Amino acid sequence: MKYDYTNTIDYLLDWYDLNARILPWRENPKPYYVWISEIMLQQTRVEAVKSYFERFITTLPDIEALANAKEEVLLKLWEGLGYYNRVRNLQKAAKVIVEDYNKEFPGDYNALQKLPGIGSYTAGAIASIAFSIPEPAVDGNVLRVLKRVAESYDDITKEKVKKELEQDLREIMPKDRPGDYNQSLMELGATICIPNGRPLCEKCPIMHLCKAFRNGVQMQIPVKPEKKPRKIEHRTILLIEQDKTYAIRKRQEKGLLAGLWELPSLDGQLTEKKLVDYLITQELRYDKITPLGEAKHIFSHIEWHMTGYYVRIQCDEGLREAENYHSLKPSLLSSCVFADTKKIETDYALPSAYGAFLKYLK
Ligand code: SF4
Numbered sequence: 598m599k600y601d602y603t604n605t606i607d608y609l610l611d612w613y614d615l616n617a618r619i620l621p622w623r624e625n626p627k628p629y630y631v632w633i634s635e636i637m638l639q640q641t642r643v644e645a646v647k648s649y650f651e652r653f654i655t656t657l658p659d660i661e662a663l664a665n666a667k668e669e670v671l672l673k674l675w676e677g678l679g680y681y682n683r684v685r686n687l688q689k690a691a692k693v694i695v696e697d698y699n700k701e702f703p704g705d706y707n708a709l710q711k712l713p714g715i716g717s718y719t720a721g722a723i724a725s726i727a728f729s730i731p732e733p734a735v736d737g738n739v740l741r742v743l744k745r746v747a748e749s750y751d752d753i754t755k756e757k758v759k760k761e762l763e764q765d766l767r768e769i770m771p772k773d774r775p776g777d778y779n780q781s782l783m784e785l786g787a788t789i790c791i792p793n794g795r796p797l798c799e800k801c802p803i804m805h806l807c808k809a810f811r812n813g814v815q816m817q818i819p820v821k822p823e824k825k826p827r828k829i830e831h832r833t834i835l836l837i838e839q840d841k842t843y844a845i846r847k848r849q850e851k852g853l854l855a856g857l858w859e860l861p862s863l864d865g866q867l868t869e870k871k872l873v874d875y876l877i878t879q880e881l882r883y884d885k886i887t888p889l890g891e892a893k894h895i896f897s898h899i900e901w902h903m904t905g906y907y908v909r910i911q912c913d914e915g916l917r918e919a920e921n922y923h924s925l926k927p928s929l930l931s932s933c934v935f936a937d938t939k940k941i942e943t944d945y946a947l948p949s950a951y952g953a954f955l956k957y958l959k
Contacts, residue, residue, distance in 0.1 A: 600747035603769045605803050610774060612802035613781035616788075618643065621650055626776070628702035628727040629660055635722045636687060636714070639736075640680050643787065649678060661700055664691035672857060672946035679896075679949070681857060686714025704728040717763060726776035733766035734779040735759055738786025744819045745790060748808030753819040827900045833863040833872065834905045834954050835929075836889065842935035843958060845945060853896065858945040860954060861933055866891070866904040876908070879929050885909040892953030905954040 617623065620643065622634035633653055637646045653674050657663045663671075666688065675684040690712040694702060702723070703709060709720035721734030733739075740753045743762060751758040771778050785803075790796045798810050809815045837844040837860075845858045863875065869888060876883055889905035936945065938958045947955060 599765060600743075600749070601769065602743060602746070602766065604806055605746065606769070606771050606778060608802045608806070609781040609785065610771070610777055613777055613784060617780065617784060618788075621647060623780075626726050628704075628723055630654065631723050631727045632702070632715075632719065633687070635719050636683050637678060639683070639719075641678055649674070659700075660691045660694050660702070663688055664695045668856070669944065669946065673944070676946045677949040677952075681854065681946075681948075683714060689713040690715060702727070704730070706730055706732045717759075721763075722779060725770075725779045729775060731767070731770035731772050731775040733763045733770060734783070735763050735766065736783065737792070738790075739779075739782045741792060741819045742782055742786045742790045745796070745809035745815055746803060746807045748812060748814065748818065750818065750820050752822060754821050825898075827895070827898055829900045829902055831864070831866045832901055832903045833865060833867040834889075834892075834903050834951065835861045835863070836905065836907045836954050836957055837861060837930070837933075838907065838909045839911075839935055842937050843941065844930055844933040844935055845941065845947065846933045853899065854948050854950070858947050860947070860951050861929060862903075866902060869906070872906055872908075881908075881929060882911040883908050884911055889954050889957060894950040894953075896950075901950060903953070907957060 620634070622630040630650075634646065634650050637649055637653075641649070656670065656674060657666055668685075668688075671684050671688060672681060675681055678684075693712055694700060703712075704724070704727075706720050706724045709715055709723055710717060715723075718734050718736045721732040724730035724732045725734060737753075740759065740762065743766075744751065744753060753759070785801070786792070789798075789801050796815050798804050798807070798815065801807065801810070804810050807815075809818050835844070844861050846861055848854050848857050848859050850856050863872075867875065869886060872886065876886075885908070887907040889907055892903045892905065894901045894903070941947065941958065
């Protein structure tokens, strides 16, 4: 049954006026800033996004700079945020804005949605916050809050459910403060009507309107189908050092972590003995192996269970200076480059999946 959210508006706006967190992109809600922050916030908590955001807009202060940035610079700015296609889409959209819109963000909800990587949520956020256009911005936070208020047991992973909520909100959006209303819902979802654990209903400005609270069923809403268990992949990660430089290689251009740099790795979680056997088959001369322990990294559909080893390989100056040095490298290293710690930090984007082992570089 359709729920009329009109009554929530004044309570939420009053609450937002008193409780909105001070955030860098809120102080100056230019379309560019709103856009970058919203894309970053899709995957990371506000506190963590602040430093990423500051670094991004300092390096790439406007749409033109983003459109012209080198891919390595972009990936480095996004390093640790995950979902790297999002930053590639940012650049694709920036190029469209430069070429088709004379470097100015289109102040139009439908035009925004046609840009790469911008769906209805981001279009609604930019349209309402930066252009005061009364369009909703419905993400997981907003769905959770409003489905609880209405005590709705709809499956919120269904696109139809989201579209219906967008339409219901579109009809009641306050014309004078659409951006603040959207942000008040997001803020309530992030700080009071929280995703994990019990919502803090006693602090909620719309508690008296909330049917889930009234009936004590907050924890049963929102409804989502059980997720399929993640696929588990076992990997052996190698931190290979030669002369204070470390082996890294570029991942394939398609698939998980496409086009990023990685530490060389092997299938399976090898024991030290098995690793030694492997290095011998590779004719790789090493003089030290140290286990670095185990680590786990969780992606949306896959989990990596990893075992790491530090391997110091022997430098052979004669080999290094040979013209055909690259073809002489053992196949494990054939696609690797060697870089020192400083260069890895500044020039190469290595995903946080390797963080448990990369920390040994420091
Ligand atoms: S009363 Fe509780 S469940 Fe309802 S919207 Fe507020 S925080 Fe969420």
